[in-house]
Amino acid sequence: MTTDPGSGSALRLSGITKRFGAFTANDRIDLDIAWGEVHALLGENGAGKTTLMRIVTGLYQPDEGTMSLDGTPVSFRRPEQALRAGIGMVHQHFTLVPTLTELENLAMAPAGVPWRNGRAAARRRAAEVEAATGLRIAPDRLVSDASVGERQRLEIVKLLCRGARLLIFDEPSAALSPGEWDELAKLMRRLAAEGHAVVLISHKLSEVFAVADRWTVLRGGAVAGTGDIAGSTPEQLVTLMVGESLAPRRERAPAAPGEPALVVRELNVERHPDGPQALEDVDLDVRAGEIVGIAGVAGSGQAELVETVLGIRPALSGSVELAGRRLERRTPAGFYAAGGALIPEDRHHVAVIGGMTLGENINLRALRQAPLARRGRIDLRAARQRAVRLAAEYEVRATGESQPMARLSGGNQQKAVLARELSTEPLLVIAVQPVRGLDVRATEFVYRRLTEHRDRGGAVLLISMDLDEVIALSDRIAVLAHGRIRGVLDAGEATRARIGALMTSSEVTA
Template sequence: MTLPDSGASSVTRSGPALRLRSVTKRFGGFTANEDVDLEVAWGEIHALLGENGAGKTTLMRILTGLYQPDAGSIEINGEPVQFRRPEQALRAGIGMVHQHFTLVPNLTELENLAMRPSAFPWKSDLRATRRTAEAIADSTGLRITPDRLVEDASVSERQRIEIVKLLCRGARILIFDEPSAALSPDEWEELAALMKRLAADGHAVILISHKLSEVFSVADRYTVLRRGAVAGSGPLSEVTADQLVTMMVGGTVEARPPLQPTRTGEPVLTVTGLDVARDAASRTSPLALAGADLVVRSGEIVGVAGVAGSGQRELVEAIIGINAPRSGSVQVAGVDMRSVGPQRFYDAGGALIPEDRHRVAIIGAMTVWENITMRMLRRPPLRRHGLLNVGAAKRRAVELMDEFDVRAESEHMPIGRMSGGNQQKAVLARELSDNPRLLIAVQPVRGLDVRATDFVYRRLVDHRDAGGAVLLISMDLDEVLAMSDRIVVLAHGRVQGELPAATATRESIGTLMTSAVAA
């Protein structure tokens, strides 16, 4: 596979692609990285592992010029380097697909690809970029929609744009931060094959992932960080998954018991004949969801399986009242949701863990207590006679932080400074604090480490066992199979069938998806 030239293709590759020595990074009194050594060879896929907040992303931001280390050194191909700005790292052939995207929402996908901050003066050759993107699509299967605005793309589609952008810039050292978090299993397989081809072509690939099955399927070597320091490193062939987990968390994680049958009650969510346009503002827009029927009862978790772009986003937006459907009906606890606006959804006992917590679920500059109590501030006991009891709100937030194991310096810490796992637990605390009748969880463990993932799963099951209804939407078939009582297969905007989770398999789900293509 031939990739574009970044200007760094002339390196001799006589030594390691990358060597970090005793790298340390502090933020005030907090040490994010301490004396970290990391070496990655050309032609190698190197897994960088650790819990949320272990320092993995900080280390990679140092490598890509977003941060500068307080101590230590970096070598690229045996030569010492210092990156003061990201464009310097880009010029050196280093590229990173960040877990939280770096795209410009109000530009098209093609325009985002064409932006070249490493070039001075800034240039944008749209025709050449389109040709490059088409070549990459032919080689990798990672296709974009060139003329669509990024803000109209789903999370998984935005992640795909980030990956294509990286390849368009011709990076020789490629860093993937949780790249499969929003991909379907088939899309992950394509990406894994791409990583292997890149390594076989002599590139160096760094993979940051919490999914050990994926790590073992593609990586050659590993480095584990725990609390900012190296806890272990070596060939993956010499360790087991349990050993890696022990290195990451400093102990073992108790196995989560399998989902036990429970008695279901009355329908809490009823979707009937739902048609939703892809573009709600256009009368001629094609349907993203057609004739969808769905029921979720109290005391059960219904999983929705399907590849990205199959109508999941439109389904959620119709249920919570953001987009009015063209036809059909949605009822939550017997309340008609056809009026536009989410307040009726919440008033009926609904709650939502959205797909993209950074854009939708939290306000990064606000404190933890403000984010956790956001939905409670308009009603008693936190507000009486139009006045907010700030002290009571903070005390309630601290109680929820303890209950949901939200770890922060204090309730006054800006939530944007916390790790992804703690942010997600804060969202979970807010959404479950009122014991909602219906909880919609969209990709609820995206980008979370093994311990945070286990915590979220247990809370969802606890809510279901207490009589709550849970609609779980995920691109991860293993997650849907393990966490659901019933599974609804959504493909090409239509509900293709329903399966009991106890007897469903990846193959039976895949058959329903394939039959949709054939139809």
């Protein structure tokens, strides 16, 4: 098969339809991806993008329609058939084995790292892949010890090890720093220039306009439009995605900081017992009525900071105060009892319990409080009423409070998490990657709710790999690099260039 740029259609879908019972996820979709291009696939959560790509990669089979690869009709019954045909996908939720090392995960890739020839040969091949892609890996590190951003990089390297010619990236920048995204964007352009076909699924229109050649928008499971990036505008694509123009984001009122909500002093934390230090002499203040953002590349100590404040990771030394009270014996229960709340990074495995209902998830924090708790029992009627009220208030789209959480879209799951955490009116909210993988409408909703919490006098500690997000939401920004706070900037003086310089600096500034 040829993969010369401009040589014609790489992937052509005609009339693809996929139903789940009475629900139509994909409705007669026509899509044409060319060799030598980056094609952006856009749409709100639940628009049918992931379902369509699962059909392309053999996870699902269409009920109607045809598919051809390089002009040849194909029909994949299993993902390995698509892989052998040269189609690979980096999923938003990773397909790695956490108990194996990064090198061992690469060795599992068909036609990838030659593990059978010995560890030394495998390591050489891994180094070659790293050099070719510009994506760093740590061959001997367990995947379970890697951050989300590091796992995402490994997924991309593994995909390239498989020799894929048509590469599908599902929200690939969600956990990457700006510099890492820039390198990934260059990689995508280079792959397209070399004759590959690249499909980019992203909610970040700035990335789409920076790297893509063409776009297709899905809405309600059908194609709402397709066209060239040249001559298109972000406003046009947003209107196609949501069916209307989004209201412009309101100007945020200046912060009115009050008393310290979170005070961290001289915090030192190990990454592993007897291993390198993850945090070194970290000082951090978050006051009531402000949002403090943490900027830094993945693996700079963000996870260890959150886990230590939350009470699930011990500290070598240092102190943590919440609401003016030092947390001597830090535990998650103590953190919540002192007025803390958490919006975790891993929505599916940490933030929600998929096997429980929407109502049960929303009420988890309130089960021991009146009016839900009465004489040691849960008032089921009061619990249902509270869940219905909060679901409506936080615009959670569901069939009802009894719908299983796992059946909600990512955006609606995140709204339910916000409802659960913010409804208790906490003093401090730690929000980690709060809009990761969300569409433009859900993203604006999360931003608005966090800002409203700040305006009511609450404190927010925002941790995100997206510099634009940190700059847009934060009143102050602390730059964390190699386990140390390199500087703290007021929002008015924070720029991407200045923050980037602090990320790479070895000096600590006031």
